[in-house]
Amino acid sequence: MQRFSAFALLAKSLGGHQGWSRQWRLATPKDAYDVVIVGGGGHGLATAYYLARNHGITNVAVLEKGWLGGGNVARNTTIVRSNYLWDESAALYEHSLKLWEDLSQDLNYNVMLSQRGVLNLAHSLQEVRDSRRRVYANQLNGVDAEWLDRGGVKVFCPLINTDESLRYPVLGATLQRRAGTARHDAVAWGFARAADSRGVDIVENCEVTGFDIQGGRVTGVQTTRGAIRAPKVAIVVAGHGSVMAERAGFRLPLESHPLQALVSEPIKPVLDCVVMSNAVHVYVSQSDKGELVIGAGIDSYNSYAQRGSLPVVTSQLGALIALFPMFSRLKMMRNWGGIVDVSPDASPIVGKTPIDGLYFNGGWGTGGFKATPGSGHIFAHTIAHEDPHPLAAPFNLDRFSTGALVDEHGAAAVAH
Ligand code: FAD
Ligand code: PYC
Numbered sequence: 001m002q003r004f005s006a007f008a009l010l011a012k013s014l015g016g017h018q019g020w021s022r023q024w025r026l027a028t029p030k031d032a033y034d035v036v037i038v039g040g041g042g043h044g045l046a047t048a049y050y051l052a053r054n055h056g057i058t059n060v061a062v063l064e065k066g067w068l069g070g071g072n073v074a075r076n077t078t079i080v081r082s083n084y085l086w087d088e089s090a091a092l093y094e095h096s097l098k099l100w101e102d103l104s105q106d107l108n109y110n111v112m113l114s115q116r117g118v119l120n121l122a123h124s125l126q127e128v129r130d131s132r133r134r135v136y137a138n139q140l141n142g143v144d145a146e147w148l149d150r151g152g153v154k155v156f157c158p159l160i161n162t163d164e165s166l167r168y169p170v171l172g173a174t175l176q177r178r179a180g181t182a183r184h185d186a187v188a189w190g191f192a193r194a195a196d197s198r199g200v201d202i203v204e205n206c207e208v209t210g211f212d213i214q215g216g217r218v219t220g221v222q223t224t225r226g227a228i229r230a231p232k233v234a235i236v237v238a239g240h241g242s243v244m245a246e247r248a249g250f251r252l253p254l255e256s257h258p259l260q261a262l263v264s265e266p267i268k269p270v271l272d273c274v275v276m277s278n279a280v281h282v283y284v285s286q287s288d289k290g291e292l293v294i295g296a297g298i299d300s301y302n303s304y305a306q307r308g309s310l311p312v313v314t315s316q317l318g319a320l321i322a323l324f325p326m327f328s329r330l331k332m333m334r335n336w337g338g339i340v341d342v343s344p345d346a347s348p349i350v351g352k353t354p355i356d357g358l359y360f361n362g363g364w365g366t367g368g369f370k371a372t373p374g375s376g377h378i379f380a381h382t383i384a385h386e387d388p389h390p391l392a393a394p395f396n397l398d399r400f401s402t403g404a405l406v407d408e409h410g411a412a413a414v415a416h
Contacts, residue, residue, distance in 0.1 A: 023189055024068075024196035029203045032229040033061045035383060036221055037236055038208045038244065040064025042073035042184075043361055043368065044236035045191035045202075046376020047383070049107075052198035054377070055384035060200045061230075063223060065207035068192055072238045073369070074185040075306070075338035077261045077295045079274055079285065080370040081118045081179030083138050083145050084411040088394035089347060090141040095391055096374025100182060103373055109190030112183035112288070118176050119148070119157060121277040121323075123168040130410055131174045138176075146175045157273050161323055168280050168322070180274060181285055187372055211248045217356040218248075232383055234359040239304070239339025241349075241362035250354050253400050254341040254363050257298040259414075260308025262335035264327070266290030271324075276414070280319035283414065284327075292327065294320060297414050298340060298366060307337040340365050345405040346412045350379055350395045351388045359383055360397070366414040 012019065035051060037044045040062045051057040064070075080100055082093035104110050122131045131147065138145035149172045154162045162170045192202055203225070210222035211233065220229035235244045245252045266289050276283035281296040296316035299308045313335060321328045343349060343363040348371070350361045361379045364371060378389035388396060399405055 023193040024202050027061070027201035027203050029061060029063070029201065029206060029223070029225050029228055032220075033201070034059040034230065035232045035234065036060075036228055036230040037062045037234045038221065039071075039235065039237040040068050040192070040202060040204065041071040041236065041238055042187050042191065042372035043238070043364075043375045043379070044234075045188060045195055046372050047234060047236060047361065047379045048200045049191045049195040049198070050377045050380035051384060052195060052200055055380060057384055058199035061228065062195070062200060062202045063206045063208055063221070063228075064202070064204045067204050068202065069185045069188045072338040072340065073188045073372070075261075075336055076184055076369040077283070077285070077293050078181040078184050078369060079118060079179070079276070079283070080113065080182050081176050082143050082370070083118075083120070083134065083174060083176045083179065084408055085134050085137055086406050086408065087141060088406050089408050089411065090138060090143050092374055092378070092391050092395070093371060094141065094143050095377070096371045097178060099373035099377060103190070107190040107194045109186060109193060110183070111186045111190055114180045114182070115178050116180040116273050117156070118179035118274040118276065119153065119173040121153070121173045121275065121279070122171050123277065123279040124171070127279060128171050131172065134411060135174050144176055144178050146177070148173050148175050157271070157275060159271060159324055159326070160275065161325055166322055170323070184369065191376070208244070209247070211355075211358065213248065213355055218358040232357050232359070234361065234379065234383055236361045236379070238362060238364070238368065239341055241341045241360070245353070245360070248353070248355060248358060252349065252360070252363070252397070253344055254349075256302055256304060256339050256341050257300070258303050258305065258308045258337045259295070259298045259340045259366050260312060260335055260337035261293065261295040262313060263287070263291040263293050263333050264330040265333050267292070267330065275323070277319065277323065278410075278414070280322070282316040282319035282323065284320060284324070291333065292330065295414065298342065304339055305337075306339060308335070342366075344400065345407045346409045347406040348375070348395050349397050350375065350392045351382055351397065353397065365412060367412055
C-alpha cells in the first residue's frame with residue numbers, strides 16, 4: 001500500500017491529483033476467460049476475489065456496464081448485521097459478519113467496519129413478542145443478540161424519545177452489539193484492488209447485452225465491447241436480475257423497486273449507534289463526516305429509475321422527528337435511490353440457473369450490503385465446485401417451486 005505524508009497529500013491535491021497510482025488496471029477484455037462475472041458491484045467483485053484467493057481461478061473478468069461503485073454497493077446506507085430469524089439466514093449473514101471482522105486485514109484496505117451496535121425498535125406488543133423470539137433464535141444460532149426494554153433503550157441510546165405518549169411508543173428493542181456500519185465504496189475499491197492484484201480483469205463501461213447458449217449450456221456473453229467466450233458465467237447485477245434472466249431466456253420471481261436514502265447536513269457526533277424501526281419506517285445512523293444517514297422502506301411501485309418518491313421521504317422524516325425531536329432543526333442535504341430486486345420470501349437467490357454453466361446471485365432486496373463478503377465467498381465456492389456451498393444451498397431457485405421458502409420479511413428490517 002502506498003503511504004503519503006500529510007505534506008505530500010496536500011501537494012498532490014493542489015497539483016491536480018497527478019501521479020496517483022491506479023488501484024486496479026484499466027483492463028481491455030480478452031476473447032475468452034474461465035469465468036465471466038456480469039456486474040462489478042460489491043458481490044461481483046467479492047466473487048472474483050474469492051475465486052482467485054480461495055480457488056486459484058484467476059482467468060476471470062468482471063464486466064461492469066458503468067463505473068465501479070455506481071450501483072447499490074455505493075448507494076446503500078452501510079448497515080451490517082446478522083440478526084436474521086431462520087437458521088439458514090442466520091448462518092449465511094453471520095458467516096458474512098465474521099468475514100467483515102477480518103476484511104480490512106484480508107484486503108489490506110480499510111473498509112472502516114464500525115461495530116457500534118444496531119437497535120431494531122419494537123412499538124407494539126406483537127412486535128415485542130416477535131423481536132424477543134428473534135433474539136432467542138439468534139442466541140441459539142450463536143449470533144449475539146439482546147433484548148432491551150424501554151429503559152435499556154434509553155440507556156444505550158439516550159437521544160431516542162421513549163416518551164409513552166408517542167403515537168408509536170418505543171416498548172423495547174433488539175440489540176446486536178457486533179453489528180454496525182462499514183464504508184461502502186471502500187468495500188468496492190478494496191475488493192477490486194485485491195482481485196486485480198491476483199490477475200482478475202476488471203472491465204468498466206462494458207455492458208452485457210446477451211448470452212451465447214448452445215445445447216442448454218452457456219458458452220459466453222455478448223457485450224458492448226464484443227463477444228467474450230466463457231464456460232462459466234455468473235450474473236451478479238443487483239437491481240437488474242430479471243432483465244438479465246430474460247436475456248438468457250428464463251424467468252425469476254423478482255420485483256425491482258426503488259429504495260432511497262438521504263443525508264442531513266453534517267453535525268458534531270450525537271448518535272453513536274444505528275437505530276432502525278420497521279413499524280414507523282425509518283432508520284438512522286451518523287456517518288464519520290457527521291451527516292445523519294436516513295432511510296426507510298422501498299417505494300411500492302416497480303421502477304428502474306434510480307430515485308424515489310417524495311411521500312416516502314415525507315413519512316420517514318415524520319417518523320424520524322417523532323423518535324428524535326432534536327433532528328427537526330436539521331437541513332437535509334441530498335437524496336438518492338438505487339434499484340433493489342425483491343424476492344417473494346425476502347431472501348436472496350444464489351446458485352445454478354436452468355442453463356448449464358450460468359450462475360445467478362441476486363434478489364438480496366434491501367439488505368445485500370451486509371452480505372457482500374459472505375455472498376462472494378459462498379458464490380465463488382459454488383462456481384468453482386459446480387455445486388452449491390452448504391450455506392448457499394437453501395437459497396436455490398428451486399425453493400419457489402418446492403415451497404422451502406426462507407421468509408425473512410421481519411428480519412429484513414426495512415419494509416419490502
Ligand atoms: P451493485 O453495486 O448494484 O452491483 C451490480 C452491478 O451490476 C452494478 O454496478 C450495475 O451497473 C451492474 N450491471 C447491471 N446490469 C449490467 C449489465 N447488463 N452488464 C454489466 N454490468 C451490469 N444493504 C444492507 O445490507 N445494508 C444497508 O444499509 C443497505 N442500505 C441500502 C440503501 C439503499 C438506498 C439501497 C439502494 C440499497 C441498500 N442496501 C443495503 C442493499 C444493498 O446495497 C444491495 O443489496 C447490494 O449492494 C447489492 O449488491 P451489489 O453491491 O453487487 O450491487
Ligand atoms: O438490511 O439492515 C439492513 C438495511 C438497512 C437499511 C437498508 N437495509
